[in-house]
Amino acid sequence: xxxxxxxxxxxxxxxxxxxxxxxxxxxxxxxxxxxxxxxxxxxxxxxxxxxxxxxxxxxxxxxxxxxxxxxxxxxxxxxxxxxxxxxxxxxxxxxxxxxxxxxxxxxxxxxxxxxxxxxxxxxxxxxxxxxxxxxxxxxxxxxxxxxxxxxxxxxxxxxxxxxxxxxxxxxxxxxxxxxxxxxxxxxxxxxxxxxxxxxxxxxxxxxxxxxxxxxxxxxxxxxxxxxxxxxxxxxxxxxxxxxxxxxxxxxxxxxxxxxxxxxxxxxxxxxxxxxxxxxxxxxxxxxxxxxxxxxxxxxxxxxxxxxxxxxxxxxxxxxxxxxxxxxxxxxxxxxxxxxxxxxxxxxxxxxxxxxxxxxxxxxxxxxxxxxxxxx
Amino acid sequence: xxxxxxxxxxxxxxxxxxxxxxxxxxxxxxxxxxxxxxxxxxxxxxxxxxxxxxxxxxxxxxxxxxxxxxxxxxxxxxxxxxxxxxxxxxxxxxxxxxxxxxxxxxxxxxxxxxxxxxxxxxxxxxxxxxxxxxxxxxxxxxxxxxxxxxxxxxxxxxxxxxxxxxxxxxxxxxxxxxxxxxxxxxxxxxxxxxxxxxxxxxxxxxxxxxxxxxxxxxxxxxxxxxxxxxxxxxxxxxxxxxxxxxxxxxxxxxxxxxxxxxxxxxxxxxxxxxxxxxxxxxxxxxxxxxxxxxxxxxxxxxxxxxxxxxxxxxxxxxxxxxxxxxxxxxxxxxxxxxxxxxxxxxxxxxxxxxxxxxxxxxxxxxxxxxxxxxx
Numbered sequence: 001x002x003x004x005x006x007x008x009x010x011x012x013x014x015x016x017x018x019x020x021x022x023x024x025x026x027x028x029x030x031x032x033x034x035x036x037x038x039x040x041x042x043x044x045x046x047x048x049x050x051x052x053x054x055x056x057x058x059x060x061x062x063x064x065x066x067x068x069x070x071x072x073x074x075x076x077x078x079x080x081x082x083x084x085x086x087x088x089x090x091x092x093x094x095x096x097x098x099x100x101x102x103x104x105x106x107x108x109x110x111x112x113x114x115x116x117x118x119x120x121x122x123x124x125x126x127x128x129x130x131x132x133x134x135x136x137x138x139x140x141x142x143x144x145x146x147x148x149x150x151x152x153x154x155x156x157x158x159x160x161x162x163x164x165x166x167x168x169x170x171x172x173x174x175x176x177x178x179x180x181x182x183x184x185x186x187x188x189x190x191x192x193x194x195x196x197x198x199x200x201x202x203x204x205x206x207x208x209x210x211x212x213x214x215x216x217x218x219x220x221x222x223x224x225x226x227x228x229x230x231x232x233x234x235x236x237x238x239x240x241x242x243x244x245x246x247x248x249x250x251x252x253x254x255x256x257x258x259x260x261x262x263x264x265x266x267x268x269x270x271x272x273x274x275x276x277x278x279x280x281x282x283x284x285x286x287x288x289x290x291x292x293x294x295x296x297x298x299x300x301x302x303x304x305x306x307x308x309x310x311x312x313x314x315x316x317x318x319x320x321x322x323x324x325x326x327x328x329x330x331x332x333x334x335x336x337x338x339x340x341x342x343x344x345x346x347x348x349x350x351x352x353x354x355x356x357x358x359x360x361x362x363x364x365x366x367x368x369x370x371x372x373x374x375x
Numbered sequence: 376x377x378x379x380x381x382x383x384x385x386x387x388x389x390x391x392x393x394x395x396x397x398x399x400x401x402x403x404x405x406x407x408x409x410x411x412x413x414x415x416x417x418x419x420x421x422x423x424x425x426x427x428x429x430x431x432x433x434x435x436x437x438x439x440x441x442x443x444x445x446x447x448x449x450x451x452x453x454x455x456x457x458x459x460x461x462x463x464x465x466x467x468x469x470x471x472x473x474x475x476x477x478x479x480x481x482x483x484x485x486x487x488x489x490x491x492x493x494x495x496x497x498x499x500x501x502x503x504x505x506x507x508x509x510x511x512x513x514x515x516x517x518x519x520x521x522x523x524x525x526x527x528x529x530x531x532x533x534x535x536x537x538x539x540x541x542x543x544x545x546x547x548x549x550x551x552x553x554x555x556x557x558x559x560x561x562x563x564x565x566x567x568x569x570x571x572x573x574x575x576x577x578x579x580x581x582x583x584x585x586x587x588x589x590x591x592x593x594x595x596x597x598x599x600x601x602x603x604x605x606x607x608x609x610x611x612x613x614x615x616x617x618x619x620x621x622x623x624x625x626x627x628x629x630x631x632x633x634x635x636x637x638x639x640x641x642x643x644x645x646x647x648x649x650x651x652x653x654x655x656x657x658x659x660x661x662x663x664x665x666x667x668x669x670x671x672x673x674x675x676x677x678x679x680x681x682x683x684x685x686x687x688x689x690x691x692x693x694x695x696x697x698x699x700x701x702x703x704x705x706x707x708x709x710x711x712x713x714x715x716x717x718x719x720x721x722x723x724x725x726x727x728x729x730x731x732x733x734x735x736x737x738x739x740x741x742x743x744x745x746x747x748x749x750x
Contacts, residue, residue: 289681289682289735289739290682292681293680293681293682293683293742296679296680296681297675297676297679297680297681299679300672300675300676300678300679300680301672301675301676303675303679304671304672304674304675304678305668305671305672305675306664306667306668306671306672307664307665307668308668360664364664367668
């Protein structure tokens with residue numbers, strides 16, 4: 001019997017991942033009408049190695065190998081994915097579209113999909129991601145900005161659960177790898193904003209009613225007043241395709257995880273949920289006809305278009321999602337709309353069709369997928 | 376038995392008219408994919424009376440009474456509409472929305488719906504229209520710009536048939552009314568552009584492919600080169616809601632009916648039909664996906680909107696009509712789309728709902744009608 005080809009194992013794992021919908025898109029959790037998901041990530045580095053941005057390829061490869069060996073030995077990374085578990089994906093070994101798909105699923109950052117520049121004789125940038133399958137509730141990026149980026153994600157508003165989960169994973173990892181830690185600063189990280197607990201807490205919110213009523217600036221001001229970052233989620237730049245926004249803390253130094261979590265989950269997130277709910281109520285009571293028209297037209301576009309760009313698809317799916325949560329549409333359910341938010345994106349479309357598509361083909365494939373799912 | 380109330384008879388005739396679809400919207404006739412209808416109208420005045428614009432109310436009332444009496448005696452106007460025939464509608468006696476509906480059906484002009492200004496003690500402007508029921512192929516306006524405006528309309532490109540029909544009606548009318556006629560100039564009319572034969576020949580064309588491809592200016596230039604008028608049809612001003620254009624001669628003096636008809640039907644109309652057909656072929660061969668998307672999106676809007684303005688409805692119906700003629704849509708048929716072009720208009724909507732609607736209610740009623748008919 002021939003030895004197993006590791007790249008074919010990785011490819012099988014990718015295939016398995018792409019067939020699933022991540023648990024955070026299930027439509028469940030607290031306040032799921034407004035909150036899509038809750039994330040907590042920790043930035044960690046391994047003692048005795050330079051930060052990724054400073055290390056040469058060989059040193060990054062050493063980190064890659066050390067992490068793989070130790071986490072596999074400790075059972076954190078599973079050798080066999082048959083019964084579920086966390087799989088090791090060598091990001092430089094998988095196809096370009098698979099890397100992009102992992103980025104679309106928020107398993108890795110765009111930067112990690114691209115990798116650091118290496119010269120021709122150095123070979124590809126040694127980097128990996130560990131993905132908990134099939135839920136994708138936990139991921140660990142290896143050699144992104146920090147040696148390790150641990151992340152837990154849950155559907156709805158479940159920050160505490162996400163924090164508890166990632167802390168447990170962090171403890172497991174720390175039992176087999178020595179972290180770079182300063183008794184004065186806390187965990188050391190490549191970027192000063194992450195020094196300390198290395199924690200970033202973020203909530204993905206769906207705020208269509210505030211956008212429709214032109215009140216999204218209230219949220220932006222409230223976030224800014226609290227030194228929180230409000231970014232478009234899935235959208236390029238600051239504009240949010242489909243009205244999805246990510247609200248997160250900007251700095252970690254000098255703040256306990258508890259404080260960060262309380263600031264976000266205890267004050268601003270409930271306030272934004274309240275804003276959005278009031279806006280939705282206003283749409284239902286004061287602008288009912290306008291709202292029904294908006295939502296049904298969005299469904300009309302999604303069920304009739306023969307070509308549709310990603311941003312338009314996201315925007316119309318957002319409006320349909322609003323309609324579902326308002327009880328104005330009989331179908332589809334929130335989980336289906338959430339799944340489509342992922343499926344209409346470039347790499348997922350290419351995976352569904354089974355080949356690389358040019359922009360025009362993508363528009364057609366996206367429209368077909370939407371029609372088949374929603375009609 | 377009480378004597379019949381003439382206004383209730385008029386109202387019954389109006390009701391009957393509004394329940395029908397005019398024959399020119401049947402979708403039949405030559406070149407019906409591009410040509411909606413062919414019209415010929417004659418401007419005539421009665422000898423011994425001043426032109427309408429110069430006459431006082433009493434003189435206009437005298438014309439009104441004379442025309443009614445003589446045409447009824449000659450059997451041109453039917454007393455009994457049970458078996459079809461031409462009915463006399465006292466335009467000042469019917470409801471405002473019925474007048475507007477007659478204008479939407481192209482039975483009367485907007486000016487005729489409004490009437491000439493009269494002072495309070497003069498009573499309403501004496502004016503009428505005779506409508507051939509149920510086909511509406513022939514109409515005669517009484518006391519519009521001229522004492523009589525006789526018009527025949529046919530579906531598709533059937534100008535010669537329309538001319539023959541209106542000439543026959545003209546002969547009938549002339550046998551019981553003496554026309555103002557000059558052996559030097561021909562028939563005398565209120566506006567010098569109509570002097571001579573008093574004929575205006577026009578073809579209503581549906582030119583969506585030329586608009587989509589940005590080539591509508593070619594038609595405008597060709598029309599202008601031949602001193603023909605190209606106007607929006609149903610649209611306000613020069614822009615054509617729904618890509619419907621009316622191509623017609625501008626002057627009549629010194630030209631025989633035959634020459635006018637030949638100029639229009641023999642040269643420019645076939646040329647424009649050819650332009651539009653080539654544009655449609657281009658859409659099908661070179662821009663197939665774009666075209667399918669355009670057409671299905673239009674259908675998506677019409678079958679999903681909860682509120683829709685008249686101009687958007689006309690524009691989307693135009694695209695659906697294009698889709699039907701290109702064979703890209705299974706349903707609806709051209710006759711249904713044509714009927715909707717009429718039914719989505721303000722007065723017809725109000726008739727369908729049975730009461731006066733404010734602009735917001737109209738948008739909702741229009742959307743409901745479209746959904747119910749097309750879904």
